[in-house]
Amino acid sequence: MAAIAAPASRSAAGILLENIHARPYTAGECNFTNGSAMGKKKKKKKKQASKPLQDLTPAQLLQAGEAALRSDTPKAAVDVLRFAAKKHGLTPELKPCLLRAHLSHAAQLKRQGLAGGAAAAAGQAEPLLEDVSWLTEADLVDYISLDPGAGAFSTYTRYVRYYQRVPEAEAHLAGHLFRSRRWALADHLDRTVPLKAEVDIVEPAVDLMDQANWETALAGLQRLPRRSPFAPVRLLCRAMSAFYAGNDGEAARALGMIPDHFPLAGVSACLAALLSTPTGTDAWAAAASRLPLLWKGPIHIRADVQALTRRLDRGDVHGAASQMRRIARSAAPENPRPLLALLLQIAWRAVLADKLDRDDYLKLASALLPGSQAESLLERLMMSLHMPLTHAGKYITSHLAADFPDPAEQGIAHATVLLHVVSLFRRIGLWEEVEEEPVPGPFRDALGLASGTDVDRAVAITAKALRLDPGNRSGYHLLAELPRPGRPDRKTVEAALLEMMETFPDDPFPCLALASVYYENNAFRKAEHILEEALRRAPHDHRVIDKHALSLLISAEKNIRREKFHLAGPDIDRAGTLESRGAAPYIAAKRTLLALINPLSPDAVLRQEGAQMSLFGDEIDFTAVLDRELSALSPTDRLRMLAFLIPDLEAASFSQKKSILKLLTRRLKADLKAAEGMPGQEIVRLISPLEKDYSTVFHQREPAPLFLKHDKQLLARIPNETVVDAYDIIMAPETLASIQRDIRRRLKQAGGKDEIILAFCLAVVRRLSGESASYAPFHDILDQVHDTDVKEALRRLSRRFSRHATGSLRHALAHFHFGPAPGEDPQFLFDDDEDDDDLFYFDEEEAPWEGGPPGMDLSPELVPIFLEQAKADPGLFAEMMEQAVDNMDLRGAPDREIKEVRGMMTAVPEVHDLFDQLARGLDPALPEMAGMSREARIFLYGRSPGKKTRKRR
């Protein structure tokens, strides 16, 4: 049979397969007539290959084809079987096998991703299907699943004429239509196939899906029968609609019902898996990246941000920079700069939390933003850290116009910067720092600091802000709260508030604020007039009513002191008619006072003749007066009424003073006892001092000392969460002992954060009372604090308490820095007990730094002399540096802190010059300089020893 000898064990089919694989039969080779050696060789080989096929019987060829199919070589099967068909005709046995061969081939191509080739291969089976009487259902489904063309549709039509409809086949047909959108293919279907009519429902829905309008598409598909072959399309719409509605459960359920043969089975499965993955995880990001068109925004943002946080935690500047770039580029690829600026603003917090060095941060900003933008950002950030006026001036003069090119916005922005700076000072409470900061000339105008004025800087700056932005309501509020020690300040404030009255004609606030200003100027008549305007503007505003009542009480008090009781009485009565809840206890107190000291009071029994006179027939009359006044008041107001009345009566002269006061004190004690169940917040209100506007109404604005005197457990009833507020409110020399007792009692049981806070309060109180003169307790407390939140809580508390202190303590608390403040210690820099330091005393009787650190009063002519001496004996100078570090308590301090202290000192130009010249003149490589400690070198040179500049990548 075959020219090729074959081992007996190999079948004819096997031999054929070998030959076919070795040299596939092609029609072209049959026509090959080239006489070249290669051609002859080919021809010879072809002759050898084709010969076996030629000689095989139809049965053998069929067998060979089936064998090829079994061995998963469908192309070979196709070749053999087609040859068989060509040679011997398409027999009934051959037809199904050839069909399966074509379909297997098509399936193989499809698996390889060659959809077009698969369709073509499947299409080659079409001629076999003219007659479908022999076609099995399985073959039909296989064929239709692979052939998306018209052949599949017409074949199915022919099939259903003979046999029943095949749902699986129709599902594939529906899939073809859905994927291809070639709706006209359905015309090949018979009308008896419902699929054909359903195209009219699906086609418009698909158009909507193409516009991403899944919800309307779903509505349109509701008309489809439940078992329609297009049902998966409806499931897809339901899933997508639920997905966009945020109903992931519903979406997952719908996706889970989509069959594997659906054209979007892959997307459905991926989306279902994604919806079951927790968001924000790496797994989620990996799953989402397979469906990128379903998301807008950076898919890996959470992981990226976590990585950035870790780098900031470690102080890894370079890592942080690259991570920021990555985040900005992925989140805002068109314009990453605003996001970079935002990330830098956030990273600034790392500097404030001592995670990042400030110098490194400056480099970071410069690396990530263009020069001018980086500088603009840095000036704004530095305002909150150090020399706010200078940085504000720099920002306004150098960057404001570029950041806000629109003139209207520029004015508002300028005002905002000025108000921000004043608010910073207000937060710290060190108003003298506003005055002391040296402001370079070019910045003064920008800040509103005209020369030759007596106006307080804070007032001047705020007034300038309001001229720039007259509609800034909060600016006026800020101005009204600023200290205004002198008349020029009050004049400036008055002018601005009058402007506010014009700008905001319905707002009573400027009237109320002006009233306070007029009271300070003793311009009572003006105050009354302006309050009438306030009442006109807001007759029901309780602030206005309370202020009006206050003005009447002030007037009454004035008249009482002038013993014009006939005028005081009507004032008090008018105040009473206003029904001011806020002023009610004080009105009652004044009325009671007047009843006692006014001889013409209806409650008084007075004999003019000078006989032994008692003001009241007996105590019952006064008690009736007292009861009448107290009955309308709440328990808290009753106590406050008594607390302000008693000191006033102690300062007054009237008959039976002693017995009346005794009665009132007994009443106070009784009411305090009755109020033992008073809630903590109410106790805080009880002990709160009166506003300063009441300073001309009562002798004593602080009721706390009296309450604490008669109820030693009063503070104990305030819970820990609010007791610090109470301490802040009542802190005064008279109450320190009570506060300290209360703190010590609480410390016995406190733990955790409460314990630290209370310990800090105790340290402050002991310092205020003079029991302690050292900052060591503060350091001890801070050394125990590692939690950032607790440290921030202490920082805020420290600022709050600073207003109760003076001098260096005030400075320390305001800045939360407990080393000796500049200017505090006369031996600040060169504390030296040695006698042989006359090197630095040019006149033994007048050491140039006596009474203050060198920088503060160093005369320019002394600087070169100082330098000369330092160069002559660098060893001694180095020792002095070390001693200065110890005196300033900088030993062991982080670099940042040492630089900060240095920065504060070199803010003074003379000191800056001195340090600059010392650093240049004293070579760090000198053995004496190189031998200095880290702290001393940073203090002198401004940088760490051996610190190398990192190379940029």
Added chain:
Amino acid sequence: MLIPYLLLGISSDATDAEIRSRYLALVKQYPPESAPERFQRITEAYESIRSQRRRISARLFGTGAESESYADQLALLAETLTPRRRRATLQELFDMEPQCLKK
């Protein structure tokens, strides 16, 4: 400061009216009873940029409502930048199908 704009989903040059309109739409979607945390964030964001003056202040110095901790601020930023669901068309789903079929 970008975060309020990101939280509200509006551009940085939105007008007062646009900001308010967006805010009202969001609080309808996230009322305080059912989404208190989201409602609070949306409201804080709105308050910080609802007027020109406030927007300028936010650009200069932030909104002042931010947590002190940079970690918290970064976490909030991550939340605002978290990818939003994008309306994909049918064709786009088909475009993603080959990638989804790969193992």
